[in-house]
Amino acid sequence: MSSSGTHQQGTAAGGRGASSGSIRCQRCREVCKGEVVRVQDTHFHVKCFTCTVCNCDLARSGFFQKRGEYVCTADYQRLYGTRCDRCDGFITGEVVSALGRTYHPRCFVCSLCRKPFPIGDRVTFSGKDCVCQQCSHTLVKPNEPIRIHGPSRKSHL
Ligand SMILES: [Zn+2]
Numbered sequence: 711m712s713s714s715g716t717h718q719q720g721t722a723a724g725g726r727g728a729s730s731g732s733i734r735c736q737r738c739r740e741v742c743k744g745e746v747v748r749v750q751d752t753h754f755h756v757k758c759f760t761c762t763v764c765n766c767d768l769a770r771s772g773f774f775q776k777r778g779e780y781v782c783t784a785d786y787q788r789l790y791g792t793r794c795d796r797c798d799g800f801i802t803g804e805v806v807s808a809l810g811r812t813y814h815p816r817c818f819v820c821s822l823c824r825k826p827f828p829i830g831d832r833v834t835f836s837g838k839d840c841v842c843q844q845c846s847h848t849l850v851k852p853n854e855p856i857r858i859h860g861p862s863r864k865s866h867l
Pocket residue numbers: 735736737738739740754755758
């Protein structure tokens with residue numbers, strides 16, 4: 711008693727036998743045999759386990775699963791990843807966010823002294839970059855439009 715023999719693709723590349731519990735490849739729907747990649751309850755042929763976007767070999771490159779799609783790490787980051795506002799690289803692991811931007815912890819440093827901000831310390835946004843408390847005192851560049859305090863523009867001419 712064979713259960714299902716109604717597939718139009720009749721490439722019988724393999725032997726007989728293996729009657730019970732045939733596993734089908736999630737991608738091509740063919741029966742999986744030989745080397746199989748298993749992800750939770752899903753099985754793939756090794757050759758079928760490729761990135762949905764770029765078709766690279768996921769078994770080798772590592773992968774992410776998103777809405778049932780399997781994509782490689784690079785594509786996942788490109789599509790869904792978080793970018794560091796400083797180095798423009800993708801952030802995996804810890805993320806520091808400030809002012810609606812995201813940074814690598816190592817990239818979230820004072821733009822002047824390049825030291826990391828102390829945790830819990832205040833950060834001054836100069837309009838373009840973040841500077842630490844120490845350096846904020848040195849921000850006296852005349853073209854830096856951060857001095858909103860002091861409405862002393864009445865007698866200017
Ligand atoms: Zn397959």
